Amino acid sequence: MNFKTPIVDLTNVSKIYNKQIWALKKIDLKLYRGQCISLLGSNGSGKTTLLRIIGNNLKNTTGTINYNLEEENILKAIGLQKREQSWPNGFKVKDINDLWIRIYDMNDLEWINKLKDVFGVNEIEEKYLNKLSIVRLQIYAIFLAFISKPELVLIDELSSDIDFRYEEKITNFFKEYLSVGNTLVLNSPSYYFLENLTDRVVYLNDGEIFDDLLIKEIEKEYKTVMEYTKSIFKEELVVEKKIKNKSKFFSTMNTKTETYSNNLQTLIEQLECEEHHNEKMLNRLKEVYFSVLDLKTNIDNLSVSYINANSIKIISKKIKATIKSIKKLTINYRYKKYHKTLNSIEKFLSKELKRTFANDKVIVNGDVLSITMSKTEKKQLEKLKERYIKEEQKIIRRKILKQQFKKEKKKIVKDKLVQESLKEDITNEIK
Incomplete structure (x- = not known):
């Protein structure tokens, strides 16, 4: 398992709605194994759109996404908890459990039972889904995202209203999940999960990555993530006035x-x-x-x-x-x-x-x-130039290889024709 290679690599990814509304603008982002990444930013900054695109649930308009997953079936390799939770009438929790287990062909009962215990599913199995509270439905949706034993889990909502009994259980489970090289992405988690789980913060503003910092860097400069978010919010207000x-x-x-x-x-x-x-x-x-x-x-x-x-x-x-x-x-x-x-x-x-x-x-x-x-901007510009040159070199190499391949192909065809001609001449001579 390679921890240095990104599990997901987004290059120049944008999402445009109705040909003119840019939800995401040229996102470059790498997600690594063993990391818990928290997406922060105001409402409408593009966090949910980014999650859905990473989760292969929404098609990006431009750019490329490369996955480095061990599981060939991408639907099984990525677990996505959606914000919207609406279920039809008449369905009990156990009905959906059975359906999901059949869909993913999950025979690991130990894993299923562990998930049921962590997310409190045993207590609600006989209940109808449309009778559950919003918070219960959120937790249940996270349970479903984990059923297939995915390598990457994307959580769109992790409410601050979650009962403290589950907060600790879920946090410990997430830590265990990350420790074996899996990846977790949380959208605007509560401060409990932010402080106890996050390795890295990606701050989005108006569809662009405004900041991408490791938690160690944040703690060094701002002491806590809360202080960091307050500082960013103040910065955004100052900009608005200017x-x-x-x-x-x-x-x-x-x-x-x-x-x-x-x-x-x-x-x-x-x-x-x-x-x-x-x-x-x-x-x-x-x-x-x-x-x-x-x-x-x-x-x-x-x-x-x-x-x-x-x-x-x-x-x-x-x-x-x-x-x-x-x-x-x-x-x-x-x-x-x-x-x-x-x-x-x-x-x-x-x-x-x-x-x-x-x-x-x-x-x-x-x-x-x-x-x-600034010095930072100059460095970033140099990196961009360097990356651009490397990409150009790749294109040139591909063109050269293509040309060489065509030449070789022509040579093989020519050699075959010469051989056939010789065979024909020898046959005619023998006759």
Whole structure:
């Protein structure tokens, strides 16, 4: 069992609802064996969406997720406790127990009995599910998440209303579960579970990872997790006050990028309705649409967060990439009917946005906000560059290997043809 290799590795994972609401924005996250990770953040910050995506219960819009599980059946390897607990009338707890045991083909009665004891299931087996309290249903849902002996368990709700008798039992069980190399992710757990179980805190804000710290780092700087969360909350309030004026500056950009993304969406829908539409053209239009949508999101984020050199550079890079995508389309005369829309977008990007984000200074309400990079930001940027170079090298290696494979294949085919030709010549000679 490799504790250094992530059990789950998320790269550039985003979730977009209704083509414009970003629930998660380019998440990079590694979950390791033996760790208990607590997801923190305000309501609507993307914690439940992230849990469901990790649990293979919700499809991500972009990015990749790699699992390093020993169990081949992902549904058996990952246990997910959902927040919503609604069961149909007439079902007793024991009926669902039997159903889950059959679904996962669980013959380990010792494990089932242990779970029943830890989560107090023996006491409620004869009761109807729709008669149980919300807290009881939450605990029961955690019991169900553990039935298949998963390697990774994701808990969406661990209430502070749990009876103290169960708090200790559940905590001790979780510690035992983690000690053998399993992984646990808790969404906004109560302070009891936060203080007694957590190895690492991932703090989400507006669909992005705001902080990712080991509990040791938090205790060193803030003494307790409670003090850390208070400090983060204060920081968020300070930011909210600072951004009121700044958001006005960005409102025109937001309005224009939204208008252009809507225009592009209309073009895409029109093209899709055409009987013999050009698929290549459609894909390129979609590429431009997602670039503009991505730009809008980045500008939205900047209007409600800190301005730093890295965020300015990212937007500047995205503007250039979007202009490049548009130019690929406007070069082609066949797509002239789309040129008016595309040219107006390009003009806005080149003459307004590009100039605004051209350097590390942004003018807000007549004041110049200078942006300087901290040592930490510089290190992060270097790491990103290094990772980007490594990814590029991988792509280049793949291309080289592909080319070599094609050459070898051609050579084998050629050799076979030569051999067949020789055989034919020898046969003719003998005749």
